[in-house]
Amino acid sequence: MKTLPAVLCCSPRCARTEDKAALDPRPAAPGYVLCWTCRDRAEEYLTSLARLYLDCEAAMIRATGLHDKVSGTSSPGLPLNLVAAEARSRIVAVLAEWAGMVVDERGIDAPKREAGALVDFLLGQLRWLGAHPAAGDLCDELADLVHAADRAAYPSPPRRTQLGRRCLFTECGGVLVGVVHVDRPERSRIECDLDPAAHRWARDQWMAVRRAAKVTPVARPVGMAA
Numbered sequence: 001m002k003t004l005p006a007v008l009c010c011s012p013r014c015a016r017t018e019d020k021a022a023l024d025p026r027p028a029a030p031g032y033v034l035c036w037t038c039r040d041r042a043e044e045y046l047t048s049l050a051r052l053y054l055d056c057e058a059a060m061i062r063a064t065g066l067h068d069k070v071s072g073t074s075s076p077g078l079p080l081n082l083v084a085a086e087a088r089s090r091i092v093a094v095l096a097e098w099a100g101m102v103v104d105e106r107g108i109d110a111p112k113r114e115a116g117a118l119v120d121f122l123l124g125q126l127r128w129l130g131a132h133p134a135a136g137d138l139c140d141e142l143a144d145l146v147h148a149a150d151r152a153a154y155p156s157p158p159r160r161t162q163l164g165r166r167c168l169f170t171e172c173g174g175v176l177v178g179v180v181h182v183d184r185p186e187r188s189r190i191e192c193d194l195d196p197a198a199h200r201w202a203r204d205q206w207m208a209v210r211r212a213a214k215v216t217p218v219a220r221p222v223g224m225a226a
């Protein structure tokens with residue numbers, strides 16, 4: 001009796017080990033070469049690219065000074081303008097390349113060469129793409145695109161401030177840090193310096209967290225991680 005070899009997810013970003021040095025990929029979903037997590041992430045990334053494309057456009061308009069006051073630098077906004085413009089054309093170029101591959105291999109009609117239409121087209125082809133040998137590259141390129149477009153659209157690093165209070169998780173020795181995103185307030189939050197991924201609260205919970213958290217003199221240098 002033969003057992004079929006397990007197909008593992010082919011995304012180069014699947015289940016990285018803690019130190020990001022090695023891969024420990026999850027099993028692929030039935031009929032896919034990606035695991036469910038990477039397949040869902042590809043869908044999320046694709047969806048967010050349509051929005052980031054518009055956000056980059058907004059960043060370009062801001063950079064030209066139409067909406068914001070000039071901040072006193074010698075060439076206000078110019079580098080940002082170029083970075084955001086570059087991110088936008090990269091989104092279209094990369095998505096068009098993947099759409100082109102689908103069109104060629106499936107013999108179907110090509111979408112319009114614009115961000116929204118390309119995203120819709122690729123979302124509709126995700127079942128097919130997720131079973132394609134190049135699916136891992138797609139995951140990798142989408143992640144790169146999203147991160148570059150995000151940095152281009154929102155270039156200000158978040159400000160981090162020690163709040164002088166203990167993490168609300170009693171077994172945790174962490175202290176609370178306020179993370180303020182000036183150009184994207186909805187991302188501002190309170191997080192624990194030891195386990196920021198799990199111990200975090202939205203900014204509208206600040207008053208409740210403040211009432212519940214114990215004051216602590218513990219102060220650690222504030223890291224720069226986003």
Ligand SMILES: [Zn+2]
Nearest residue numbers: 009014035038
């Ligand atoms: Zn995976």
Ligand SMILES: [Zn+2]
Nearest residue numbers: 167172192199
């Ligand atoms: Zn904590």
